Amino acid sequence: MMSTEGRQQMSESQRPIELFYSYAQPDEALREEIEKHLSHLVQQRQITPWYQHKILPGTYSVQEIDRHLNTAQIILLLISSDFLASDYCYRTETQRAIERHKAQSACVIPILLRPVDWEGTPFAELEPLPSNRKPITSWSNQDEALRDVALGIRRALEKFKALPAGVQQEVRPVEQPAMNQPPASNGLQRWATVFFSYAHEDTELVRDLQLRINVRGIASWRDVDDLPTGSLVEGEIIRAIEHDADAIALFLTPSCLQSDFIWRVEVPAALRRHKRDPHFHIVPLLQGISFAEVQQFCYNRKLADLSRFNGIVLADGTTSETKQEQNKKRNDVARRILQDAFALHLRRIHADHSYEPSIYLRTFVSAPRSIPDLSLDWQKVIDGKEHIPTAQEWEEILWPALLDVKRTISEKIPSHRIHLFIKGILPVAIALGFVFRETCGIALLLEGQKEIWSTETSPSEQELLHCEWTYNDQGDQQIAVIGVATTLSIKQSISETLSVVNFTPAYCIQLESSELSGESVRDAAHARAIAQQVRHICRKLCDQQRVRQIHLFVAIPVELAVLIGHQLNALCSITLYEYSKGSYQPIGGLS
Numbered sequence: 001m002m003s004t005e006g007r008q009q010m011s012e013s014q015r016p017i018e019l020f021y022s023y024a025q026p027d028e029a030l031r032e033e034i035e036k037h038l039s040h041l042v043q044q045r046q047i048t049p050w051y052q053h054k055i056l057p058g059t060y061s062v063q064e065i066d067r068h069l070n071t072a073q074i075i076l077l078l079i080s081s082d083f084l085a086s087d088y089c090y091r092t093e094t095q096r097a098i099e100r101h102k103a104q105s106a107c108v109i110p111i112l113l114r115p116v117d118w119e120g121t122p123f124a125e126l127e128p129l130p131s132n133r134k135p136i137t138s139w140s141n142q143d144e145a146l147r148d149v150a151l152g153i154r155r156a157l158e159k160f161k162a163l164p165a166g167v168q169q170e171v172r173p174v175e176q177p178a179m180n181q182p183p184a185s186n187g188l189q190r191w192a193t194v195f196f197s198y199a200h201e202d203t204e205l206v207r208d209l210q211l212r213i214n215v216r217g218i219a220s221w222r223d224v225d226d227l228p229t230g231s232l233v234e235g236e237i238i239r240a241i242e243h244d245a246d247a248i249a250l251f252l253t254p255s256c257l258q259s260d261f262i263w264r265v266e267v268p269a270a271l272r273r274h275k276r277d278p279h280f281h282i283v284p285l286l287q288g289i290s291f292a293e294v295q296q297f298c299y300n301r302k303l304a305d306l307s308r309f310n311g312i313v314l315a316d317g318t319t320s321e322t323k324q325e326q327n328k329k330r331n332d333v334a335r336r337i338l339q340d341a342f343a344l345h346l347r348r349i350h351a352d353h354s355y356e357p358s359i360y361l362r363t364f365v366s367a368p369r370s371i372p373d374l375s376l377d378w379q380k381v382i383d384g385k386e387h388i389p390t391a392q393e394w395e396e397i398l399w400p401a402l403l404d405v406k407r408t409i410s411e412k413i414p415s416h417r418i419h420l421f422i423k424g425i426l427p428v429a430i431a432l433g434f435v436f437r438e439t440c441g442i443a444l445l446l447e448g449q450k451e452i453w454s455t456e457t458s459p460s461e462q463e464l465l466h467c468e469w470t471y472n473d474q475g476d477q478q479i480a481v482i483g484v485a486t487t488l489s490i491k492q493s494i495s496e497t498l499s500v501v502n503f504t505p506a507y508c509i510q511l512e513s514s515e516l517s518g519e520s521v522r523d524a525a526h527a528r529a530i531a532q533q534v535r536h537i538c539r540k541l542c543d544q545q546r547v548r549q550i551h552l553f554v555a556i557p558v559e560l561a562v563l564i565g566h567q568l569n570a571l572c573s574i575t576l577y578e579y580s581k582g583s584y585q586p587i588g589g590l591s
Helices: 004-014 026-037 038-045 061-071 079-086 087-102 142-162 167-169 199-213 235-242 260-276 289-298 325-346 391-412 428-434 493-496 524-543 558-566
Strands: 017-022 047-050 074-079 107-112 193-199 219-221 246-252 279-286 358-362 374-376 416-421 442-445 452-454 466-471 476-486 505-513 549-555 573-580 585-589
Touching: 017 026, 017 061, 017 087, 017 142, 026 038, 026 074, 026 079, 026 142, 038 047, 038 142, 038 505, 061 087, 074 079, 074 087, 074 142, 087 107, 107 142, 193 199, 193 235, 193 260, 193 325, 199 219, 199 246, 199 325, 199 391, 199 452, 219 235, 235 260, 246 260, 246 325, 260 279, 279 289, 279 325, 325 391, 374 391, 391 428, 391 585, 416 428, 416 452, 416 558, 428 549, 428 573, 428 585, 442 558, 452 524, 476 493, 476 524, 493 505, 493 549, 493 585, 524 549, 524 558
Parallel strands: 017 047, 017 074, 074 107, 193 219, 193 246, 246 279, 358 374, 358 416, 416 442, 476 505, 476 549, 549 573
Antiparallel strands: 442 452, 466 505, 573 585
């Protein structure tokens, strides 16, 4: 039974965030364009926008503006020459917005509309949008600029909504932290996090490694993209390193050695944190420089020797490493950071031998109901159903990430029980269940919409799915196709897919519920029975019919997809399919 407090926190997390537009009237057209690009967030009830034109007739406009300015959680300052020339916008609204931002009761984001000198303004220290600091009207394609703005606002929104309700409403100062200042939030209020320290010339390398870290469940701080948009940069960076991050990755390159900010602010903060807490990991990543150069540079700067940490040398284009070897090394880096950050995260939350961690995996825009230990963000690779990963992305990035998460959990968690919440496409759910398959000895507790489905639940004797088994003696005897449907029929879609692929299966098995609906899988016991039915068919195909390749199509609840993956074991090679843009497409394999 969920507690009253839990219901209240869930209610708070589902409430739309109020977004306030502060702008000059001549910029109304640009404000409308921004609003159009945020319309999907309005439709999804993630935000509720407010601006001057929403003032009702007969209402005192100044009082109404002040009321919303004092309650909005996100405040957008639409910067232009007209905005700076407006006494009310520049002095009254901006002043109050900055006050609330410094008190951390609101997130203030400057949006650069038109070219103007805004240095020295009260918001000059905040990170603006677009992310490249180029005003919207200066872009050759303004839709691209508006998309960049919308993505930045969505990132800020997701970070805000991921905080517990109490933290969202908390008001406290954010002066530059002293050495002994307590962390911004206690350990239970954030998942495992790494800070990236790098020179902006190395952005592409960092983005690639950041993606590999994020898909493994580690959140990241990467100034322009991952520090909260609108933040006071230097103070937030110091706080992130000295209090919030569970590890820091230092990208040591020739460009990094030229960065005064890295060596004046970020490296000293990391060394102070490590001195205070030796369990805080500093991970040097060298590209284009040697350990000896790093040692000499630290000596010249009168800093502790970073080369004494267990650094990793990355290929710089002058080595003979193949692309496969480079990819493996980058995954090795990501796995090490995952293990280091997760280990300190467990210490931070005082996890004991009975602790049961939580994992959240998403391929859609969504926020977890509670703060997980690992938050696997796959949205950048799989954007809902609009984009499915390439075979290369699956093999080089996504599948290795799941294997690393499983390995890390197995090594660090003695309880062997995991809470899972997944908001994603069905093949990913199957893959997640497969890496934690039954033979691993790890129990899965799936946080569903109505109840928890557990792999510890005994299968029921309720009605199983109707099985239609078709054999084609002209087909490839080593290939089988299985369709599992409980929500809608997929027979026609599978037939259409088989008509265009370059193979003909000998076996085609259709498993279908007698009543196709979202409620046809009654409970966890029923779902376990269905999962075992699928496993039995796969085992019969592989053991008795000598099938070596199974193509799996499903239209089922996501929790059932995890349970099916959990039952599959390593029988033979299995290819997973996702329905995207009107047809089924292969996204990757289990092996």
